[in-house]
Amino acid sequence: MTIPSLDLQIQTLPDKPGVYQYFDKEGKILYVGKAKNLKKRVSSYFNKIHDSGKTNVLVKKIVEIKHIVVPTETDALLLENNLIKKLQPRYNINLKDDKTYPWICIKNEPFPRIFPTRRMVKDGSEYFGPYTSFKTVNTILDLVKELYPLRTCNYDLSQANIRSGKFKVCLEYHIGNCKGPCEGYETQENYHNQVNAIREILKGNFKESLKNFKKLMNDLAMDLKFEEAQKIKDKIEVLENYQSKSTILNPKITNLDVFSIVSDEAMAYVNFLQISHGAIVRSHTMEIKKKLDETNEEILELAIVELRERFHLNAREIVVPFELDLGEKITVTVPKLGDKKQILDLSERNAKYYRLDQLKQIKIVDPDRHTNRIMAQMQKDLRLSVEPRHIECFDNSNIQGTNPVSACVVFKDGKPSKKDYRHYNIKTVEGPNDFASMEEVVYRRYKRLLDEKQSLPDLIIIDGGKGQLSSALKSLEDLGLRGKIAIIGIAKRLEEIYYPGDSVPLYLDKKSETLKIIQHLRNEAHRFGITFHRDKRSKNAIQSELELIEGIGEKTIEMLLKHFKSVKRVKEASEKEISEVVGLSKAKKISEFYKKI
Structure with missing residues (x-):
């Protein structure tokens, strides 16, 4: 067909x-x-x-x-x-997850066992979960074991077997971890009351357990059974301590699912928190590799459907960072204030921390992938036509108007290329004039690169606002490079980024990797320029002191510094030692000069 x-x-x-x-x-x-x-x-x-x-x-x-x-x-x-x-289409994000998550099983038995499992058996047993890790499961089961003494054996505790005396109590009974239902020492009703209490704890509801424990403690105290009352008090403290760590919201918020997303050019990270009775009962972050230029809204919609199915989430209300259409049966809340906004922020922080952990691992295991991701992100954030693999940044230094110098630092693939750093003495500008100095240095830098047929940068960064940017742009125009090299200016006050011909600056997220690399470039240019400026001022100060001596010229100063390495050593040297370098006559003048001061 x-x-x-x-x-x-x-x-x-x-x-x-x-x-x-x-x-x-x-x-x-x-x-x-x-x-x-x-x-x-x-x-x-x-x-x-x-x-x-x-x-x-x-x-x-x-x-x-x-x-x-x-x-x-x-x-x-x-x-x-x-x-x-x-x-599994090639251009769709991958939602498949081969991982099998653990559950907590309350076994369908006369005296139910409670244990972790990865397999769900349809025999009438109850399953709570799935949980995102066995660590969480074990923490909950340790709490349950400390509060309620349940059996751990796998005997068939039917009433007939118990009456016949088929089983004997084990060590768990003697050390107080089990009340011995196998020999009829504990009634089925009492055992099931404990299981019901555990069921509520697994749902995140601690209220009933605390109420029952406090009533029991008071009854024991009234009967003067202080030792037993103290044991119950210890259980209350264990439960309250666990509850205080779990409960972060108003306990009246009983059934709520919270979803958030953070993403970059290549990946998206979706976190969900399941809330029950004000407590987080489950948390998970899903990592999604982008295939096309999917929006956060598109990814989050798909992820919510997948996570609700995977983790059997059934809350009628979900909290998300922006409006989504998930059907009439689900209430979508986008909070601005209050408890729900607090838990949404927490979910977003979890997603961000997870992303940072993954990026740190990638940086170690696959540095090329890390570099490619950052370059792609910078291209997107700065609206560039190409990835900024080669960046050059300029900074001027003139403290109190003296010794004006400029520095150019070079980054390749987001990292400093120190062998390509360059210093410049300002030659054509009189006095402190940042704009004219920037115009001179940018012209000299790229005139030389053009003459020597060297590669030009993908991006030029000017440390300064609109004035310095305009000066640099004039030099590029004179060289015929305007429009051929991307150029931006970064102002120090609010870290705003200026583009040629655009009076409205761009403000990047203060925590973005793009801004951090730009700040690194700017700080490196400033450090490199200040170091050169300081060295130049020190050299000038040294020379000016020796120049005060009558009859001592520039060549003599150079000979002295070459031999003695510093003015201090010249000052400390004897007349004989100096004469061996510059002769008796000049040595006498230098010696007499330092005796006077």
């Missing part, structure tokens, strides 16, 4: 919500997406050139479009999620 042209396929798409699928000439699936309006969404791929190179490549490969119409946009989101996991 002949495949119709793309134009015809697009024209016949319905104006309905649904899911679209793109296929290449070999019939392989390339991409799955959802849409509120299939015709409009699919058309948008073909009527413009996209910012993302990957999206442009995808569009060129599309030969066939298939679609599935669904009643609502929510149905489209769910179907999209299922198709992505099932078909």
Whole structure:
């Protein structure tokens, strides 16, 4: 069967919500997406050139479009999620996770055991979870064991077996970790009351357990059983301590799921926190590799559907950082203040910390990938046409108007290239004039690079505001380089970034890697320039002291400094030692000069 042209396929798409699928000439699936309006969404791929190179490549490969119409946009989101996991298209983000998460099982038995497991058996047992790590599971089970003495054996404790005396109590009974239901020392009703209390703790509700323990403690104290009352008090303290670490919100907030996202050019990190009775009962961060230029909204929608399914989340209200359409059955809250905003901020911090940990690992294990990611991020943040692999930064130094100098530092792949650093003495400018000095140095730097046919930078950074930037731009224009090299200025006061011809500055996130690299360049240029300036002033000060001696000229000073290395040593040298370098006559003049001062 002949495949119709793309134009015809697009024209016949319905104006309905649904899911679209793109296929290449070999019939392989390339991409799955959802849409509120299939015709409009699919058309948008073909009527413009996209910012993302990957999206442009995808569009060129599309030969066939298939679609599935669904009643609502929510149905489209769910179907999209299922198709992505099932078909694993090349250009979709990967939502698959092969990891098996642990559960806490309350076994369907006359005297239920409680234990961790990775397998769910449909035998009527209850499962709580899944939890994101066994560490969390073990912490909860340690708490349960400390509060409630339950059996750990796997005997079949039917009433018939107990009555027949088939089993004997073990060491766990003798050390107080079990009350001996195997020999009938504990009733089924009492055992089930403990299991019910544990069930509430697993749900994040500590209220009933604390209430029952406090009543029991008071009853024991009234009966003068102080030792037993103290043991119950210890349990109360254990439970309250655990609760204080878990509860971070108003306990009236009983069932809430919180989702946040942080992303960069290549990756997105989605964190979720499950809240029950004001306590965090589960937390997980999902790492998603971007395939196209997906927005945070698109990624978060898919991730929420996936995480709710994977972790069996059933809260009717979810908290997110921006508006999303997840269907009528779910209330979406975007908090600005209060407890819910506090927990959303906490979720975002978890996502950020997770991202930082991953980036640190990548930096060690795969430095090239780390560099590529930063370069791509800088290109996006600074709106550049190419990645800034080669950056040069200029800074002027003239303290109290003396000895004006300038420094040029060079970064390659985001790291200092110190062998390429250059110092400049200002030659054509009289007095302290930052603008004229910048114009001179930028002209000299790139005139030389052009004359020597050396590679030009991808980005020039000027330490200063609009005035210094305009001066540097004039030099580039004189050299015919305006528009061929990207150039920006960074002002010190608010770290605002200026572009040529744009009076409105760009403000980068203060914690962004792009701004940190720019600040590193600026600080390095300042350090390098100040060091040169200080050395120059010191050299001038030394020479000016020796120049005060009548009959001692520049060549004599050079000979003295070459031999003695410093003015201090000249000053401390004897007349005989100095005469061996510059002769008796000059040695006498120098010796008499220092005797007077």
